[in-house]
Amino acid sequence: MHELRLMWRNTRMVVLCAISAALYAAVLVPFKVVPLIPGVTELRPANAIPVVCSFLFGPAAAWGAAIGNMIGDFFGGVGPGDIFGFFANLFYGYIPYKAWSIIARGQSPISRSPMNIAKYIAVCLAASVLCADLVGWGDNLLGFRPFSILGNVIIFNNMLSALFLSPLILIGVYPRVRAGRMLYRDVMPELVERSRARQVTGLAILVVGEVGAWVVGNLVSTGYWIPSFLPASFAQPPYDKSIAVMVSPLIVCAIAGTLMM
């Protein structure tokens, strides 16, 4: 995750970050008026953009996704939950290229072999689940909405865009960007990857943390499972305290895994 810090020293990466953010927001804003669940989330075909930009611009796209989402929120109103949205989108833009570099090792994301398609689905799912976990956890922690609403709607929304739209855009854009030597590795040749063992361990910790957070968040926020060791006062809606105790460690675990990658 050191590249998220290093990229700010490179002027071209700063510009690519702004371009990723603006492209994301430019698609996000017109669809703000098409709510999927009114008051909760809208139809977001724009969620295809961070995945595309992630494969192209790497860390610049991660910050671009976070800033682009913030601009989108500015159009429809901001709240404390948007702080979680900022970081959730940062990871949504960061995980695809990073996890891809670990499991596909230099292969092109537009390759259509069955194995690569499976890997593509896996990295998009990993990014979508952590994004959904962070927003669902944050909103439930503040007591605004149950984890089980946002935690699931966001995965559905992100995967729909990442699976149906991102590949179509990537096929059109990736070869041109590669030919123009604008991929993040060309723009930031000084980037040094961490050891493979550390990256694989980080990815494994990320998956365990995020899947655990998603399962526990759903069970606790719907009241289906409240561990017996928690005080009785925790076992009542909006289950914010139970979510804080049960889901927070798993979120920390997922973020720690991402930091290691």
Next chain:
Amino acid sequence: MPIYLYLDNSSVVHRLNPTVKVFALFIMFWSVYWVDHPLALLPLGLLMVAMAQLTGSWPNFYRLRWLFILLIFFTTLAWMVFYRKGPALINTRIIHLSRASLMFGLGRGLKLAELLATSVLFLSTTKVEEFTAGLQRLGVPYRVGFAITLSFRLVPLFIDSALTVVQAQSLRGYEFNRGGPLERVKRYVPVVIPVFMGALRKANNMAMALEARGFGISAVPTSYIDYPIDTRDRVAFAALTGLGVVYFLIYYMGYGAISVN
């Protein structure tokens, strides 16, 4: 379609220092967080109405009126599903309608609506450059602030170039509105690709132009615009701090909560 909510008026709130406005945003989030009861939230709602009148922000509130209504309605409805407490008037597998669930849901809906109103007021009275200046004063690095400002500036350009591509393709007989919802969204993919490539062509020139102007040479660059803090800002700061303290005391003294019975 207008993208930003900023209204060029000259109210007292418009003239406040950007850092004070960011602080006001935080204090409103803080105050709303501590209370659950709709009656405890009412004074903040009245304060919003007064501020909307003072700042002339009603056009933006009117523009987002359906968002406010849907936000309150669907949040209230959602909590009737999850907040299953108190003597039930209607109790089915899905909905639990009781006085407690209604008050809790309405309280959450009002909280979110007041947060939305706060952000609408903030955006109606704050320019993008004021917002980034406020963030920088709060410690956000200059390069991040620059990327945020640049992204905001690029969004309308990208939307304009997307509309140009849509018009050009329509003239050639391409039908954007054929098929189901997913098919329609897919038909916009050929619009995204030229916008994307056009943006990337600008990226290199933009980076060179920035470096030619000394971008990144100093960590704390000089600024043409200055935002001094005067008496008006100090008074606003004190009033906001007072509001935050009062709402915390309401919570601390046990008021503002919802009784289950």
